[in-house]
Structures are given as structure tokens and as C-alpha cells.
Amino acid sequence: SYELTQPASVSVSPGQTATITCSGDNLEERYVFWYQQKAGQSPVLVIYQDNKRPSGIPERFSGSNSDNIATLTISGTQSMDAADYYCQAWNTTALCVFGAGTKVTVL
Amino acid sequence: EVQLVESGGGLVRPGESLRLSCAASGFTVSSNFMAWVRQAPGKGLEWVSVISGGGTTWSAGSMKGRFTISGDNSRNMTYLQMNSLRVEDTGIYYCTRAIRFGAIWFFDLWGQGTLVTVSS
Numbered sequence: 001s002y003e004l005t006q007p008a009s010v011s012v013s014p015g016q017t018a019t020i021t022c023s024g025d026n027l028e029e030r031y032v033f034w035y036q037q038k039a040g041q042s043p044v045l046v047i048y049q050d051n052k053r054p055s056g057i058p059e060r061f062s063g064s065n066s067d068n069i070a071t072l073t074i075s076g077t078q079s080m081d082a083a084d085y086y087c088q089a090w091n092t093t094a095l096c097v098f099g100a101g102t103k104v105t106v107l
Numbered sequence: 108e109v110q111l112v113e114s115g116g117g118l119v120r121p122g123e124s125l126r127l128s129c130a131a132s133g134f135t136v137s138s139n140f141m142a143w144v145r146q147a148p149g150k151g152l153e154w155v156s157v158i159s160g161g162g163t164t165w166s167a168g169s170m171k172g173r174f175t176i177s178g179d180n181s182r183n184m185t186y187l188q189m190n191s192l193r194v195e196d197t198g199i200y201y202c203t204r205a206i207r208f209g210a211i212w213f214f215d216l217w218g219q220g221t222l223v224t225v226s227s
Contacts, residue, residue: 033213035152042201042217043144043152049208054215086152090211095165096154 002091004099011105018074020102022087025068032070033088034063036081037101043086047072074104082106109133109216111202116221123192127221129185129202136160137180140205140212143187146220147198157205157212158185192225199223 004024012018022032034047045054047063050070060075070089074081087099115127129141143155156166156176164176175188185202199222203214 031208031211031213035214037152042219043214044217045213045215048206048213048215088152088213095167096157096212098152098154101151 002089002093002097004087004089004097006085006087006099006102008100009103009105011107012074012077013107014079015076018077018081018104018106020072020074020085020087020104022070022072022099023068024089024097027068027070027089028066030089030091032063032065034061034070034072035086035088036083037086038083046085077104077106079106111204111216111218113200113202113218113221116200116223118224118226119192120227121193121225123225124188124190125192125223127187127189127200127202127223129187129218131183131185131204134204135180136178136183136185140207141176141178141185142203142205142212142214143174143176143185144201144203144214144217145196145198145223146201147195150198155200156187189223192223194225194227197223197225 031049035043036046037043050065051063084101086101112130137160142157158164158176177186199220201220202218204216205212
């Protein structure tokens with residue numbers, strides 16, 4: 001079955017850049033989507049089609065996808081960005097697949 | 108206001124059934140794809156099923172045959188019928204709006220979720 005691999009956790013200081021990776025076979029050939037889930041809340045879409053931001057998502061969130069690694073970057077990380085982040089892609093056999101999630105801690 | 112509100116969760120015993128409901132407001136489900144995504148306690152997200160406004164469905168292999176997604180366009184509602192429930196089906200079930208892009212979807216609007224607990 002198709003799998004997306006994310007680091008379990010990432011720590012970042014306020015104002016610094018947080019980088020969250022998501023890897024998978026032939027991932028650069030697929031679109032990747034990213035969701036933010038704060039504690040006790042529902043997920044929120046923050047990046048779609050690799051690098052597009054939905055309306056209302058701050059510009060400090062950006063995405064890329066190359067060499068089978070998708071990356072979510074949070075520039076100038078704020079305390080409010082502390083959350084779990086999930087990547088998502090599609091596979092013709094497994095259909096929709098999510099990564100296991102990365103916990104971002106803002107120290 | 109554009110929102111999704113789930114209901115129908117609760118405590119059931121293994122082998123029993125449950126039907127979850129999702130009420131959409133601020134948009135029409137008949138013009139959109141709708142989906143269910145679940146999350147086991149302390150775990151990640153797992154896609155369950157998607158339905159088009161015309162009633163075509165796609166489901167995760169692990170839940171095919173036990174879970175059925177359906178919709179009522181006249182009521183602007185989406186449902187998830189869950190049969191033969193197992194302990195491992197315990198979790199929060201989210202109703203989402205799914206945006207189709209080619210042959211794939213992503214989820215741009217999420218409800219608050221409804222908790223399903225399967226336990227003897």
C-alpha cells in the first residue's frame with residue numbers, strides 16, 4: 001500500500017522557519033495537500049496542489065514538491081502555529097492517503 | 108455561513124450499526140463532492156468515503172462493504188451508514204466538503220466531528 005512518511009515532531013523558535021517534510025514513492029508526480037490541526041479542533045486546509053494557499057491562510061505558509069519530497073514551510077513561525085500537520089496525496093490503488101502527522105512545537 | 112454539522116455519534120457495542128448525519132449550510136451538496144474522514148483517538152487522519160452530487164461513491168478498501176456513504180440533496184444532507192462496527196472503528200468522524208481536481212480530491216471545509224465509540 002502507498003505510504004507518506006512525515007517526521008513525528010519538529011521544534012522551532014518563535015520567528016524562525018519550520019520545515020515539515022512528507023516523502024513517498026513518485027510523490028513529485030502527484031499533488032500534495034497539507035492540513036493543520038490544532039489541539040481539540042478540526043483540521044484546516046493550509047496548502048493545496050503542492051503550493052497554493054486557500055483564502056485566509058497567512059503568507060508565511062508555503063509548500064513545494066520535488067524529488068519525491070513535499071515540504072511545508074512556515075516562515076516567521078508564531079506561537080499560534082503550534083499544531084499537528086498532515087500531508088495528503090492520492091494513489092490509484094489506495095485512493096486517498098494521509099501521512100501520520102508532524103507535531104510542530106513552538107518553543 | 109458556510110458550515111458542516113455532524114450528528115449521530117455515540118457508544119455502541121461491537122457488531123452493531125450506527126448512522127452518522129452531516130447537515131450542510133451556506134452551499135448545496137448537490138453541486139459538490141462530500142466526504143467522511145475519521146481519526147482514532149490520538150492518531151492521524153484516515154479517509155473513509157466520498158460521494159458526488161449525483162450519487163457516485165468511492166470508498167477506502169478497508170471499510171468497503173461495512174460503511175456506506177449516501178446523500179439527500181433535498182435536505183442538503185450527507186450520511187454515513189456504519190455496519191458491523193469494530194472496536195478499531197472508534198474515533199472522531201469528520202464530514203468534509205471535497206474539491207475535485209482531475210481524478211483526485213482535497214478537503215476544504217470540515218465539520219466539528221462526531222465521536223463514535225465501539226466498546227463492549
